Amino acid sequence: MQLGTRWSVGGQTPDRLPAAVVAAVTQVERELAEQGVDAATWRWTLTWLERKPVVELDDGTTIRYDAVADTASIHEPVDGEEE
Known part of the structure; x- marks a missing residue:
């Protein structure tokens, strides 16, 4: 695993992310805003x-990329779920 970078919610995503991943990040951030979640201090962590x-x-919340299908899947944590 290689560490990529970190950025704030609402900030610019790294240029090297596939469009499907950027779209998934945007979707998660939009849902947080719609739910009224204060994520102003939250950050995303990119690893490879x-x-x-x-x-x-x-x-x-984790987003994983499927290069074969060129899709991104979002996994949101469930209360009580072990890490």
């Missing part, structure tokens, strides 16, 4: 696992 981006939000 087997040369594919994995993006995780401070609340545990």
Whole structure:
């Protein structure tokens, strides 16, 4: 695993992220805003696992990229779920 970078919610995503991942980040941020969640101090963490981006939000929301299908999947943490 290789560390990528961190950025704030609402901030500019790294240029090297696939469009599907950027769209997923935008979707999560829009949903947080619609729910009235104060995520002003939250940050995204980008890591590379087997040369594919994995993006995780401070609340545990994770976005994984499928390069074959060129899609991104969002996994939101469930209350009581073990990490």
